[in-house]
Amino acid sequence: MVATLAPAPxxxxxxxxxxxxxxxxxxxxxxxxxxMLAPAAIHLVWWIGFPVLATFVLAFTHYxxxxxxxxxxxLDNFRExxxxxxxxxxxxxxxxxxxxxxxxxxxxxxxxxxxxxxxLRARAWYRAAIFMPHVTATVAIxxxxxxxxxxxxxxxxxxxxxxxxxxxxWLSDPSWAMSAVIAVGxxxxxxxxxLIYLAALQGLPGELYEAADIDGASxxxxxxxxxxxxxxxxxxxxFVVSMIDAFQVFDQxxxxxxxxxxxxxxxxxxxxxxxxxxxxxxxSTACAQSLVLFGFLLVLxxxxxxxxxxxxxxx
Amino acid sequence: xxxxxxxxSRRRLLAGVxxxxxxxxxxxxxxxxxxxxxxxxxxxSGEIRLVTPIYEEEAGKQLLDSLLAEFTRKYPKVKVQVxxxxxxxxxxxxxxxxxxxxxxxxxxxxxxxxxxxAAKGVLADLGESRESLDKLYNSRVVEAGxxxxxxxxxxxxxxxxxxxxxxDFFAEAGLSEPPKSFEEMRAYAKKLTKRDGKKLTRxxxxxxxxxxxxxxxxxxxANGGDLFTPDKQVAFNSPAGVEALSFMTDVIRVDxxxxxxxxxxxxxxxxxxxxxxxxxMIGHHNTWTEMEKTKPELISEDKVGAFLVSNKRxxxxxxxxxxxxxxxxxxxxxxxxxAKFLAGPKASLAASEQRGNVPAAASAMDxxxxxxxxxxxxxxxxxxxxFSEGGVPAWLEIREGFKPAIESALLGKRSPKQxxxxxxxxxxxxxxxx
Numbered sequence: 001m002v003a004t005l006a007p008a009p010x011x012x013x014x015x016x017x018x019x020x021x022x023x024x025x026x027x028x029x030x031x032x033x034x035x036m037l038a039p040a041a042i043h044l045v046w047w048i049g050f051p052v053l054a055t056f057v058l059a060f061t062h063y064x065x066x067x068x069x070x071x072x073x074x075l076d077n078f079r080e081x082x083x084x085x086x087x088x089x090x091x092x093x094x095x096x097x098x099x100x101x102x103x104x105x106x107x108x109x110x111x112x113x114x115x116x117x118x119x120l121r122a123r124a125w126y127r128a129a130i131f132m133p134h135v136t137a138t139v140a141i142x143x144x145x146x147x148x149x150x151x152x153x154x155x156x157x158x159x160x161x162x163x164x165x166x167x168x169x170w171l172s173d174p175s176w177a178m179s180a181v182i183a184v185g186x187x188x189x190x191x192x193x194x195l196i197y198l199a200a201l202q203g204l205p206g207e208l209y210e211a212a213d214i215d216g217a218s219x220x221x222x223x224x225x226x227x228x229x230x231x232x233x234x235x236x237x238x239f240v241v242s243m244i245d246a247f248q249v250f251d252q253x254x255x256x257x258x259x260x261x262x263x264x265x266x267x268x269x270x271x272x273x274x275x276x277x278x279x280x281x282x283x284s285t286a287c288a289q290s291l292v293l294f295g296f297l298l299v300l301x302x303x304x305x306x307x308x309x310x311x312x313x314x315x
Numbered sequence: 316x317x318x319x320x321x322x323x324s325r326r327r328l329l330a331g332v333x334x335x336x337x338x339x340x341x342x343x344x345x346x347x348x349x350x351x352x353x354x355x356x357x358x359x360s361g362e363i364r365l366v367t368p369i370y371e372e373e374a375g376k377q378l379l380d381s382l383l384a385e386f387t388r389k390y391p392k393v394k395v396q397v398x399x400x401x402x403x404x405x406x407x408x409x410x411x412x413x414x415x416x417x418x419x420x421x422x423x424x425x426x427x428x429x430x431x432x433a434a435k436g437v438l439a440d441l442g443e444s445r446e447s448l449d450k451l452y453n454s455r456v457v458e459a460g461x462x463x464x465x466x467x468x469x470x471x472x473x474x475x476x477x478x479x480x481x482x483d484f485f486a487e488a489g490l491s492e493p494p495k496s497f498e499e500m501r502a503y504a505k506k507l508t509k510r511d512g513k514k515l516t517r518x519x520x521x522x523x524x525x526x527x528x529x530x531x532x533x534x535x536x537a538n539g540g541d542l543f544t545p546d547k548q549v550a551f552n553s554p555a556g557v558e559a560l561s562f563m564t565d566v567i568r569v570d571x572x573x574x575x576x577x578x579x580x581x582x583x584x585x586x587x588x589x590x591x592x593x594x595x596m597i598g599h600h601n602t603w604t605e606m607e608k609t610k611p612e613l614i615s616e617d618k619v620g621a622f623l624v625s626n627k628r629x630x631x632x633x634x635x636x637x638x639x640x641x642x643x644x645x646x647x648x649x650x651x652x653x654a655k656f657l658a659g660p661k662a663s664l665a666a667s668e669q670r671g672n673v674p675a676a677a678s679a680m681d682x683x684x685x686x687x688x689x690x691x692x693x694x695x696x697x698x699x700x701x702f703s704e705g706g707v708p709a710w711l712e713i714r715e716g717f718k719p720a721i722e723s724a725l726l727g728k729r730s731p732k733q734x735x736x737x738x739x740x741x742x743x744x745x746x747x748x749x
Binding site for chain 2: 166174275
């Protein structure tokens, strides 16, 4: 069967009331569109919509996955998690991780993007090398860093030993474990941020730089007064995406410092959710924790929108 | 029929199709359709699902395939669908299968998991008597699969932890025998510790190379303590428990016989005792396998020995893998037959040999594998001193708190008593939740 598409109605007069969009497209086109969207829509509803809905519902219940029983809990799960010292600690660790990884990696990424936007020999290779950590499996990265952090034969302590400093047990000492995890997070996050900044830099109007040159602006002055302000939409985008990403950090923390790290010194919200659900079988509590994480991301996104961007910036 | 009516009709049709698909999918999540468990002649039949955290890697899969081929020769009307996983992901598999209403027919799980699952009605009573099983296995091994006097799981293989020491280092230090008490362990450890300036080069005793909970528990048991009282009250924060944890903290903080960060479980650098970086340890029997692979001369020259962790009594930590059957299995006869087959002497020995573990079946004591593996043999010879973790339905939740609690004591953030008391308070809350 061949589908025939109805021609779009000709707009006769601007003052004439616009016909409904559906009629304009024509029923056949509309139907074809729905049919094409259907697989993705069903997939989204089934794999994302229902689980999200289930999470919201289960957070307010006592669901015993082993016994298969459900009863209404009201806010009990939320009271329980906020009375839990380890969960509160995990919130703090997540905030600390985000606070250090996002701005630091953004700052490094923007500098690298500016450098790699200049005409350099083998520029593509440098870009690829910096982007590489983003496309490498996090577990593989974490394993390599574990070797480097190894206190007895690891690279870092070997380098420190050369200058007479006894290196710490990076991943086993609670004083250092979070710093080590943050360092890996910063390193891993630079690539994709650099790429976004690079794309944004290539869209900046050259005449502004010519004008700045005529005015005798130095390189740093151009960076601070021209480049950075023009990068604001990209900065907003990178900031929001990085923050969400940082709040959802899991795999590198899980591999580098298993079971929440020494004395829970690196446990983060996602790990606590995982532990509550799959090690302790407390699904409803884990759902409540997930809603708290969701709330954090929502609030932070709204705040960052207020602080650093407007709708047109995103557009 | 006008176009609008036709469109509505089609819309309804589409909605009906999507709705039906959704209901069908929901139905699929609703649990297995009742099936025939056995034929009229009593023979087990049906298609069953098995989830296993052992039989890992290619060699393990091949072994399981050959075992299942043997099983299906015996039970030709049973078809087994296998889901391979590892212990790290087993909980996720079990959780999702239970939440979906389609639990695996046969579940292989660890010691300590049986009470939570049996108490909540997940596992089927296998109808076995303790007496009949005691003839096949050591009674301590059978105990791990029992809940409220009913057998819910059969032992397949054991994971044991006990004392391991370097005979050559002991001889150098003028020590002829392994320690028999906490006091001797500390004294020997101090004597055996070596430093290059301030840098620790050899730990006198290594308490960090295995999971901290699994290191603490044999000390607790050896000191006469237990995790819970017979009436399921928390007991690990008793004076015996505090002394056991104090032993660990004193080794590190007072005697300096080991340092935080010197090693950790599964360290990429291997087991310090095998490398000559520790003189004693509380370790897993698979240390033998590592020696076979990396330092076979330690075995051939008889440089390594095993000892029971002792103080007020002797103790071996006994973990392991058990085979259980879902209470919701549509084919309980077939599932039970498979669980019994996997826990049988032949399959148990083969699985243990492939993984380097201790066979659960007592008859394996005379096998070539056990005779060749000194630590497996040691564990089997001393099963009367074996203790298992768990014992209460909330155990899977409670055990998560041990590592941070022990670490906080080792790091000096809390006293051993405070660390265990806080953990006991959390355990009480977990048990109250049910």
